[in-house]
Amino acid sequence: xxxxxxxxxxxxxxxxxxxxxxxxxxxxxxxxxxxxxxxxxxxxxxxxxxxxxxxxxxxxxxxxxxxxxxxxxxxxxxxxxxxxxxxxxxxxxxxxxxxxxxxxxxxxxxxxxxxxxxxxxxxxxxxxxxxxxxxxxxxxxxxxxxxxxxxxxxxxxxxxxxxxxxxxxxxxxxxxxxxxxxxxxxxxxxxxxxxxxxxxxxxxxxxxxxxxxxxxxxxxxxxxxxxxxxxxxxxxxxxxxxxxxxxxxxxxxxxxxxxxxxxxxxxxxxxxxxxxxxxxxxxxxxxxxxxxxxxxxxxxxxx
Numbered sequence: 001x002x003x004x005x006x007x008x009x010x011x012x013x014x015x016x017x018x019x020x021x022x023x024x025x026x027x028x029x030x031x032x033x034x035x036x037x038x039x040x041x042x043x044x045x046x047x048x049x050x051x052x053x054x055x056x057x058x059x060x061x062x063x064x065x066x067x068x069x070x071x072x073x074x075x076x077x078x079x080x081x082x083x084x085x086x087x088x089x090x091x092x093x094x095x096x097x098x099x100x101x102x103x104x105x106x107x108x109x110x111x112x113x114x115x116x117x118x119x120x121x122x123x124x125x126x127x128x129x130x131x132x133x134x135x136x137x138x139x140x141x142x143x144x145x146x147x148x149x150x151x152x153x154x155x156x157x158x159x160x161x162x163x164x165x166x167x168x169x170x171x172x173x174x175x176x177x178x179x180x181x182x183x184x185x186x187x188x189x190x191x192x193x194x195x196x197x198x199x200x201x202x203x204x205x206x207x208x209x210x211x212x213x214x215x216x217x218x219x220x221x222x223x224x225x226x227x228x229x230x231x232x233x234x235x236x237x238x239x240x241x242x243x244x245x246x247x248x249x250x251x252x253x254x255x256x257x258x259x260x261x262x263x264x265x266x267x268x269x270x271x272x273x274x275x276x277x278x279x280x281x282x283x284x285x286x287x288x289x290x291x292x293x294x295x296x297x298x299x300x301x302x303x
Contacts, residue, residue: 005017005018005019007281009068009089010064011068012066012067012068012069012070013057013064013065013066013067013068014064014065014066014067014068014281015062015063015064016040016062016063016065017061017062017063018035018039018061018063019061028058032056032058032063033047033051035063036056036065040281041157042065042153043153043156043157043160045156046152046153046156050065050066053066067151067152067153068089068130068151069129069151070129071129071130071131071151072131073120073123073124073130073131073132074120074131074132074133075103075104075116075117075119075120075132076117076120077117077120077121077123077124078113078117078118078120078121079118079121080113080117080118080121082094082095082118082119082121082122083095084122085145085288085289085290086286086288088279089150089151090149090150090151090153090154090279090280090281091147091148091149091150091154091158091277091279091280091286092119092122092147092148092150093145093146093147093148093275093288094115094118094119094122094145094146094148095143095144095145095146095290096115096138096142096143096144096145096146097143097293098140098141098142098143098266098267098293098295099140099141099267100112100113100114100115100118100140101114101115101140102114102115102116102134102137102138102146103115103116103134103137104116104117115134115146116132116134119132119134119148120132128150130150130151132148133148133149133150133155134146134147134148135147135148135149135155135158135159135162135167136162136167136169136236138272139239139242139268139270141267141268141270142171142268142270142271142272143270143271143272143290143292143293143296144171144271144272144273144275144290145272145274145275145288145290147167147275147277149280153280153281154280154281157280158277158280161277161278162236165234165235166277166278167275167276167277168232168274168275168276168277169232169233169236169272169274169275169276170230170231170232170272170273170274170275170276171230171231171232171233171241171270171271171272171273172216172228172229172230172231172270172271172273172292172296173228173229173231173241173245173252173268173269173270173271174226174227174228174252174253174265174269174296174299174300174303175226175227175228175229175245175250175251175252175253175269176225176226176250176251176252176253176259176260176261176264177223177225177226177227177249177250177251178218178220178221178222178225178227179213179215179218179227179229179250180215181215183213183215183248184212184213184214185210185211185212185213186209186210186211186212186213186244186245186247186248187209187210188202188209188243188244188247189202189203189204189205189206189207189208189209190202190203190206190207190209190237190238190239190240190243190244191203191205191206191207192206198257199239199257199258200237200238200239200240200243201243201247202243202244202247206237207235207237208235209235209237209240209243209244210233210234210235211231211232211233211234211240211241211244211245212231212232212233212234213229213230213231214229214230214231214232215227215228215229215230216228216229216230219303226253226303227250228300228303229245229250239257239258241270242255242257242258242268242270243258245258246258246259246260252268252269252270253265253268253269253299254266254267254268254269255267255268255269255270265295265299266295267295269296269299271290271292271293271296272290273289273290273291273292274287274288274289274290275287275288275290276288
């Protein structure tokens with residue numbers, strides 16, 4: 001269950017009107033806590049902190065929670081023309097372009113611009129006093145939507161969805177070879193490649209990894225064929241799609257790390273086109289679409 005009733009944000013406070021469940025009876029504090037933990041599904045860790053810091057208030061029939069404290073960004077703001085695909089008080093979904101990492105390398109003080117830097121700048125310019133917290137990541141050369149949590153409540157709830165494999169991610173890719181329509185599920189564990197620091201490989205001692213495949217189009221035949229495929233993830237291992245498709249014999253166009261050819265495309269031809277998650281407060285299903293970038297569309301048209 002999630003809270004599907006009315007709510008308002010008032011500065012740092014979330015204000016809800018739970019009704020008779022908490023306003024009737026003698027033990028109102030117990031009723032409030034029961035409602036918070038069972039109806040709002042407030043994570044226990046956050047409930048304990050809010051109680052300890054006296055950041056839960058009941059005034060008449062209105063319940064207020066300090067869910068939006070002023071928080072440091074945690075990342076240096078660096079301006080970039082950020083493309084925001086979805087935003088409310090709890091979440092932000094931003095498009096990540098090719099060639100940009102999601103987060104900075106902590107070992108490099110003045111490293112390249114990352115999506116976290118760009119989101120920090122967006123927050124700063126729009127008066128959003130929240131820490132920059134991404135919920136999942138994409139490879140540097142993969143394009144697509146990245147989900148951010150704008151407060152601790154949202155982060156805990158969305159992390160829970162990630163662990164439960166409840167956040168849906170659909171990708172589109174162009175691969176070398178004639179993919180058969182019978183290829184539906186790639187279920188191979190993935191581990192580190194001890195011969196190459198950046199690479200991953202299918203390994204019987206690796207972590208469980210499952211990728212579902214749906215064939216879109218095929219151009220040509222045999223070794224010279226190119227296929228367009230749609231992919232959904234059950235797990236989120238590093239380089240999962242790239243490793244699985246390469247192991248199956250269908251490397252991504254341009255993915256030189258996993259058997260593709262640089263001459264085919266300037267990067268791996270992989271784009272996240274859809275992200276589906278449940279809203280942290282309401283539980284409503286949010287579907288975010290991200291149009292294919294220009295270079296991917298151009299390559300598709302050429303084929």
